[in-house]
Amino acid sequence: LAKTTQPISMDSYEGQEVNITCSHNNIATNDYITWYQQFPSQGPRFIIQGYKTKVTNEVASLFIPADRKSSTLSLPRVSLSDTAVYYCLVGDGGSARQLTFGSGTQLTVLP
Amino acid sequence: EAGVTQFPSHSVIEKGQTVTLRCDPISGHDNLYWYRRVMGKEIKFLLHFVKESKQDESGMPNNRFLAERTGGTYSTLKVQPAELEDSGVYFCASSQDGTGPVSYEQYFGPGTRLTVT
Numbered sequence: 297l298a299k300t301t302q303p304i305s306m307d308s309y310e311g312q313e314v315n316i317t318c319s320h321n322n323i324a325t326n327d328y329i330t331w332y333q334q335f336p337s338q339g340p341r342f343i344i345q346g347y348k349t350k351v352t353n354e355v356a357s358l359f360i361p362a363d364r365k366s367s368t369l370s371l372p373r374v375s376l377s378d379t380a381v382y383y384c385l386v387g388d389g390g391s392a393r394q395l396t397f398g399s400g401t402q403l404t405v406l407p
Numbered sequence: 408e409a410g411v412t413q414f415p416s417h418s419v420i421e422k423g424q425t426v427t428l429r430c431d432p433i434s435g436h437d438n439l440y441w442y443r444r445v446m447g448k449e450i451k452f453l454l455h456f457v458k459e460s461k462q463d464e465s466g467m468p469n470n471r472f473l474a475e476r477t478g479g480t481y482s483t484l485k486v487q488p489a490e491l492e493d494s495g496v497y498f499c500a501s502s503q504d505g506t507g508p509v510s511y512e513q514y515f516g517p518g519t520r521l522t523v524t
Contacts, residue, residue, distance in 0.1 A: 328509055328511060330511040330512075338515075339411070339498045339500065339515025339516050339517055340450070340498075342512040342514075345510065345511055385511065387511055393438070393455075393502065393510075394440065394463060395440075395442070395450075395452065395500075395513060396452065399449060
């Protein structure tokens with residue numbers, strides 16, 4: 297499984313757009329990129345998944361450049377409730393589908 | 408629709424005792440996973456069930472840990488005997504069968520916080 301690198305922490309203010317970038321230089325051809333969000337005392341929650349280019353859902357957008365060696369999670373107009381840890385994961389779509397979590401990025405949204 | 412539930416939410420036991428954690432996945436989800444986060448570490452995969460069968464138990468730390476999934480419904484994770492280093496948060500997750508496009512969407516429970524003293 298490809299190793300991922302993302303910032304340990306980020307601060308933002310309410311209403312701003314937040315972009316969290318994840319590096320995965322050794323991503324393999326079959327690997328997918330997935331982002332999870334975790335609030336204190338809760339389990340991780342799936343946000344978005346993509347393979348290439350751009351994916352958008354009601355929560356976030358995921359930008360993946362052509363070389364796929366990095367990806368950027370974009371959260372539009374964050375609120376205080378978006379304060380959480382965000383994990384970038386890379387997996388190969390095998391039958392196991394087990395998730396490999398890194399350290400994540402602690403996003404703190406300030407008023 | 409009910410989410411993944413775990414019981415108990417918190418357990419405090421003494422070293423050498425036995426503890427059993429329970430997970431009820433979302434109804435209809437064939438895949439059930441156990442993960443754990445020990446103090447200061449990252450969330451780590453323990454094992455994966457497909458229905459009642461163990462698909463992958465490569466993450467189980469040692470033979471003090473025993474997981475079962477009776478009838479392909481709920482699952483239990485027993486730690487016997489518990490050691491201090493077993494303290495942490497144990498998460499259960501479930502997902503639907505992967506018959507469509509590849510998906511890494513798993514639904515996590517709130518976790519069981521295990522404290523071994």
